[in-house]
Amino acid sequence: MINENEKQICKEEGCKKELPVGYKYEKCESCRNKIIEDRKNILKIGVSAIAAFALFVMNKK
Template identity: 65%
Template sequence: MINENEKRICKGKGCKKELPVGYKYEKCESCRNKFLESGINIVKTCGAAVVGVVGLFFIIKK
């Protein structure tokens, strides 16, 4: 269980922000958003690659 009286620091790389009392995550909102944004960019890139390969497949099939 989290000790409410203890000061907590963000666990993100290079981030030294102090987390508010009662905050349930180990990383601050900024670090959490950066992590999610990087994952979304990876999914977009892979999706575009798959669409390109499928498109090429149908063009070659004709």
């Protein structure tokens, strides 16, 4: 269990923000949002590549 009296610091590399007492995540809100945004961008690129490949295959026939 997390010691609620102990100060926590964000676990993200390069980030040294203090987290509030009782905060349930290891990373600050800003770092968590950056990670989510990066994953969304990777997903968009992947879907675009699959769609382009599907269009290429459909036009070949």
